[in-house]
Ligand SMILES: Cc1ncc(C[n+]2csc(CCOP(=O)(O)OP(=O)(O)O)c2C)c(N)n1
């Protein structure tokens with residue numbers, strides 16, 4: 319079996335991302351861009367898995383994983399809206 | 410990273426910090442170091458004072474305490490003395506730690522009490538909108554220094570070493586791998602450990618001084634920081650305007666709560682063996 323190049327995928331937590339551009343600017347392989355003010359992995363195949371984006375992100379909004387690591391969906395609360403609506407009422 | 414999310418109060422996120430603020434990167438580095446050391450989160454206490462930086466413990470799922478401005482180390486000292494088995498971490502800002510809290514800082518260092526102090530140094534009072542701090546470099550602008558700061562700034566690492574800290578390191582939000590490594594070593598040191606984490610406040614320091622975006626500020630750290638190992642081989646003129654990063658001091662010495670416990674048991678033994686006759690009294694002075 320030939321040595322296969324490792325492939326990576328990105329877990330992005332859009333609700334936490336503030337679009338500061340830090341991960342985009344310092345990615346050594348220009349993998350990432352901003353789209354509508356949020357990070358987006360445009361060229362995931364170029365990713366070398368250095369994880370610098372993940373370590374520098376001030377908002378814990380991006381994570382890099384080896385593809386096929388079998389970790390499944392990221393289990394985080396970034397899609398839960400914890401805000402209590404002003405019109406909320408309690409009976 | 411999902412593995413470190415268990416240390417967060419995820420329902421408090423996204424955090425309050427501005428886009429590009431370095432405080433989140435430093436908080437991430439601390440959490441990763443704690444995760445690497447597999448510390449039991451029920452045995453970790455994180456204490457802070459007041460400031461944007463001091464908001465950090467509110468996002469962390471340890472036992473946390475958000476105290477009065479400058480007083481994090483005073484509260485932390487009480488916690489550590491009463492429960493020496495706990496891992497006590499202080500998260501503080503340059504203003505919180507070196508201005509109003511400066512006295513607590515030097516005395517905690519002098520005692521060598523086993524507390525890991527992470528100073529998020531953004532060279533400014535962020536929370537109150539950009540007044541200069543004791544760590545604002547000379548010449549830089551702040552809302553209270555509209556023509557440039559005329560005061561000299563502290564070198565926090567030198568201050569910590571001179572006051573008696575036994576582990577001192579400096580990293581930046583750009584050098585995130587180094588920062589995590591320094592925090593890990595600081596957590597392992599049994600004694601007073603200080604990690605100065607140079608971070609960016611794009612909203613006030615950056616804007617006031619026209620440094621640009623968070624990315625520009627990180628580039629500024631990249632260009633101005635010199636690793637202490639590399640610095641040893643450089644002539645002094647190449648170090649002008651630069652600052653050192655890396656492990657700057659590591660010299661273990663007897664730790665305060667251990668010394669205190671030893672004293673307590675020594676005194677207790679003495680009185681337990683007391684047989685009567687003229688009592689040698691340890692505390693009665695009247
Ligand atoms: C006793 C007291 N004095 C002054 C203040 C106002 N105050 C709040 S935060 C702060 C400065 C915080 O600066 P720093 O520790 O550098 O934190 P940053 O916001 O830069 O992260 C000041 C002076 C206060 N809250 N309490």
Ligand code: SF4
Nearest residue numbers: 335336338339341375
């Ligand atoms: S560094 Fe984090 S917050 Fe900033 S753009 Fe990238 S993912 Fe978003």
Ligand code: SF4
Nearest residue numbers: 345365366368369371
């Ligand atoms: S892991 Fe490295 S190469 Fe991949 S996106 Fe992040 S910074 Fe870029």
Ligand code: SF4
Nearest residue numbers: 426427430461535610
């Ligand atoms: S004011 Fe400065 S220190 Fe405070 S959150 Fe904003 S960028 Fe960070």
Ligand SMILES: [Mg+2]
Nearest residue numbers: 502503533535
């Ligand atoms: Mg500050």
